[in-house]
Amino acid sequence: MVVDVEGLRMRYGSRDVLDDVSFGVDRGQVVALLGPNGAGKTTTIEILEGFRRRSDGRVAVLGVDPAHGTEQWRARVGVVLQSWRDHGRWRVRELLAHLGSYYAPYSTPDHPRPWDADELVAAVGLTDQANQEVRRLSGGQRRRLDVAVGAVGRPELLFLDEPTAGFDPEARREFHDLVRGLVREHGTTVLLTTHDLAEAETLADRILVLDGGRIVADGTAADLAHRFAGDDEVRWTVGGERFVRSTPHSTAFARELFLVHGEDVADLEIRRASLEDSYLALVRRAESGQRVAS
Structure with missing residues (x-):
């Protein structure tokens, strides 16, 4: 199991932001963490990435407690944030080659690192922009570069935080194809957060619905629609x-x-019954205090 979470809690003062969260992610899965603002999605992801210390519970990511992750462990994990700043004068290929050089010491026969820069540029569909300055990329091209930066070390697990926020429909479809390619051709496991119900339904093998700091549902889009939407x-x-x-x-x-x-x-x-129907029904039940069986 790539991600194994049991009894996860996060407290700020007397308030529980996460309350007894438990779930697992198997190798090669695309799992979406879905929920309204304040549900605890970002906190959960930051704990799994090792950026935030939890209050209680057991967490293992690639067999390691992320609170004590070494540099070697971090080389196995990729992170794509909603946005990040860089030097716009970098050219696409040289930026990826430079970042990739940091992963070379962690290469093993079983998991060679990093990706060859030209291969990675082709994988994310930026071959024509390989020698272009980052600041001159379009929004969709820039998001492809974001994924390339997160994937440059050939991660076994890739975190995507609101990956298509602000995308037009064509750019969103192209991004989904890119993620599917990483999973299909390279066996990458993906854990993403999103507010986009259609994105979760289209891209994810499994959907975890988080509300009020608790997992209120776990299953495929079809499962959730069948069980909860009426x-x-x-x-x-x-x-x-x-x-x-x-x-x-x-x-x-x-x-x-x-x-x-x-x-x-x-x-x-x-x-x-659609995923949207399921999602709204689940959130209404959770907010009314009704117990939701996942």
Whole structure:
């Protein structure tokens, strides 16, 4: 297991920001940590990255307690922040080659480090910009460079913090393709935080919903929709009259409609419960104090 968290707590004074958080992440998974502002996402990630000391609980990242992570351990982890400052006059390839040189001492036969700069530039789709100054990159190109910086040491685990904030739809789609490529071709494990429900549904193998410092759900987007979002909605027309029915068994209901009405059924629509429905239902339950079984 790449990430193993049990009973994690974080207190500020008398207030628990994280309260008994437990979860695991397996190798090669893309896991999204989803939740409203103040839910504890950033605090959780910073503890896993070794940037913040926890109050209680057990945490292991790549088999190491991040509170005591060595430089060798840090070489195995990549971090992509929401934004970072650098010298804009660096050229893309030379920046990656320079940063990569810091990882060379930690290379092993099993995990060679760092990535070759030209290979990494190609992997993130910046070959045409390899000799371009960073300050002249577009927003989407710059975010690709951010990922390259986080991945330059060939990390076994890559943290992405709100990776597509401010992206247009095309740039977001390209970024998702990039992350999938890292996972598929290089076996990278990814843990990301996001406010974007569609992004979590599209990109993640698993979604952890965090609210009020607790994990209130853990599963695939389809799992969460099925368990928490309520019924599907079926719409259809018979004899010119429009009907709507909510049901947990939409496929069976539609089949029954055709058995009863045959070809008189027209304009049949089935709206499946979405991740957004699930997310809103989960947060409402958590905020009302209801127990949510994950």
